[in-house]
Amino acid sequence: MSVDAQGTLSDRSLLRLDDEENAALAALATELCGTAPHLIDSAEWVAAARRLSCALPPRLSRTLREFTHDSGPDGMLLLRNLPVDPEGPPATPMVFGSVQRASTVPASALMLVAMAMGEVIAYDKEKHGALVQNVVPVPGMEEYQGNAGSTRLNMHTENAFHEFRPDFVGLMCLRNDHDNVAGLRTSSIRNALPLLSEPIRAILHEPRFVTTAPASFDLGDRLEEPHGVLSGAAEDPDLKVDFSSTTPIDDEAAGALARLRDAIDEAAYTLILSPGDLAFVDNRVTLHGRNSFQPRYDGADRWLQRVFVHLDLRRSRALRGANGQVLSSTPV
Ligand SMILES: O=C(O)CCC(=O)C(=O)O
Numbered sequence: 001m002s003v004d005a006q007g008t009l010s011d012r013s014l015l016r017l018d019d020e021e022n023a024a025l026a027a028l029a030t031e032l033c034g035t036a037p038h039l040i041d042s043a044e045w046v047a048a049a050r051r052l053s054c055a056l057p058p059r060l061s062r063t064l065r066e067f068t069h070d071s072g073p074d075g076m077l078l079l080r081n082l083p084v085d086p087e088g089p090p091a092t093p094m095v096f097g098s099v100q101r102a103s104t105v106p107a108s109a110l111m112l113v114a115m116a117m118g119e120v121i122a123y124d125k126e127k128h129g130a131l132v133q134n135v136v137p138v139p140g141m142e143e144y145q146g147n148a149g150s151t152r153l154n155m156h157t158e159n160a161f162h163e164f165r166p167d168f169v170g171l172m173c174l175r176n177d178h179d180n181v182a183g184l185r186t187s188s189i190r191n192a193l194p195l196l197s198e199p200i201r202a203i204l205h206e207p208r209f210v211t212t213a214p215a216s217f218d219l220g221d222r223l224e225e226p227h228g229v230l231s232g233a234a235e236d237p238d239l240k241v242d243f244s245s246t247t248p249i250d251d252e253a254a255g256a257l258a259r260l261r262d263a264i265d266e267a268a269y270t271l272i273l274s275p276g277d278l279a280f281v282d283n284r285v286t287l288h289g290r291n292s293f294q295p296r297y298d299g300a301d302r303w304l305q306r307v308f309v310h311l312d313l314r315r316s317r318a319l320r321g322a323n324g325q326v327l328s329s330t331p332v
C-alpha cells in the first residue's frame with residue numbers, strides 16, 4: 001500500500017496482521033473452504049462462515065468491532081497480510097459480471113472477516129446475486145463507469161440509489177495491475193466537511209439531487225425521488241452521492257455539488273493495494289473510486305474480490321426470500 005502526497009492514513013485505519021494472526025486466519029479459512037458444498041452462495045456454507053467468524057484472532061475481532069461502531073475520520077479500514085494462495089492466484093477472469101462461486105482460501109478469508117462485521121448481502125440484479133464478486137478489467141469496456149472499466153472511476157457511494165445500499169464495501173486484492181498504479185481512492189465526508197461553508201452544507205442537506213441506478217445495475221427506467229446528498233447530524237452527516245449518476249435539480253444545487261466534488265478530491269487517499277490487502281469502506285460516510293490503469297488481458301491483470309455488508313439484515317427482509325442473503329428488486 002502507498003498513500004499519495006495528500007496525507008497518511010490515521011493509525012486506526014490500518015491493521016497489519018502479524019504472522020501468527022495470518023496463520024490463524026488461514027486455518028479458519030481453510031476449514032471454511034473445505035466445508036460442503038464448497039459453494040459460497042449456499043445457505044449452509046454461509047452459516048459455517050457465520051459460525052467460524054466468531055473465532056477470528058482477538059486483535060482483528062476487536063478492530064472490526066470498533067470499526068463497525070465508529071469508522072473513524074477516514075471511514076475506512078485497511079487490513080493487510082491476509083492469507084493468499086501461496087502459488088499465486090489463477091488467471092484473472094476477463095468476462096463481464098464475473099463472480100466467485102466456488103470456495104477458495106482467499107475468498108473464505110474475505111467472507112470470514114465480512115461476516116464478523118455483519119451480514120454479507122448481494123443484489124439479484126447485479127453480478128448475478130453472487131456474494132463474492134470479481135472486480136476485473138474487461139476487454140472493450142475500458143471507458144465504462146463501473147468496475148469492469150479501466151478508465152478513472154468517479155467517486156461514488158456504492159449503489160447510492162438503493163434504499164438498502166451496503167453499509168460497508170470490502171475490496172480484497174488478489175493481484176494488482178502490471179504497472180502497480182491502479183489505486184483505490186477513498187474520501188470521507190468527515191475529512192471533507194471542514195472544507196465546505198455552512199451555506200453549501202445547508203444546500204447539500206436539501207432534497208435537490210436525484211440519483212439513478214448505476215450502469216452495473218440492470219433495473220430499467222425508474223422515477224427517483226429527490227434527496228439530500230447529506231443527511232442526518234449536521235456535525236457528522238451521512239453522504240449519499242455518485243458523481244456519475246447524481247444530478248442536481250437546479251443551478252444552486254449544481255454549484256454546491258461541484259464544491260462537494262472539489263472537497264472530496266482534496267480529502268481523498270489513493271491506496272495501491274497489494275495481494276493480501278483488504279480495504280473496507282464505510283459506505284455511509286465515505287466515497288470510493290479508482291485511478292485509471294492499463295490492462296493487458298493476458299491473465300495477469302488487476303483482480304479484486306468484493307463483498308457488501310449490512311449491519312441490520314432484518315431491514316431488507318421484504319426483499320429477501322427465505323431470509324437469504326440476496327436482495328430482490330421486487331418484494332418477495
Ligand atoms: O476498482 C476499484 O478499486 C474499485 C471499484 C469499485 O468501485 C467497486 O468495485 O465497487
Ligand SMILES: [Fe+2]
Binds near residue numbers: 156158288
Ligand atoms: Fe464501487
